[in-house]
Amino acid sequence: MAGIDAYWDHLTDDLFVVYHELCVAGRTDNELKAILESSAALFEEHVRESNREMFKEWNDRGELFLLAMDITKFLMEGMAVGQWGADRDQRVRRLLNYLSDRLEEIFADNGPTAISHHSSIK
Numbered sequence: 001m002a003g004i005d006a007y008w009d010h011l012t013d014d015l016f017v018v019y020h021e022l023c024v025a026g027r028t029d030n031e032l033k034a035i036l037e038s039s040a041a042l043f044e045e046h047v048r049e050s051n052r053e054m055f056k057e058w059n060d061r062g063e064l065f066l067l068a069m070d071i072t073k074f075l076m077e078g079m080a081v082g083q084w085g086a087d088r089d090q091r092v093r094r095l096l097n098y099l100s101d102r103l104e105e106i107f108a109d110n111g112p113t114a115i116s117h118h119s120s121i122k
Helices: 002-011 012-027 032-056 056-061 063-081 088-107
Strands: none
Touching: 002 063, 002 088, 012 056, 012 063, 032 056, 032 063, 056 063, 056 088, 063 088
């Protein structure tokens, strides 16, 4: 859960807000889009390598490892830019706890999981 909390802190920092706004602007500005696509590819590779180093115990999980990283990235980034109504902190905590549970399930060694029922990844 510490990794999820650290990532949440990153996603709610001013730098991520600015980055997200640049990404939105890049949808209609081809020059900006090209710059962002190039830097995003480099950053994504850096994140993958960092995750492989930090979570060595999961490296042998192949596609499940990549699935877990994508689920984390897209759920949390969506949460960070989403418009929240009442009880934001409580709702965020509930979703982060849910994500943590799903990640534990993905990497559990105790038989079939929900992910194996809905995915060709084993």
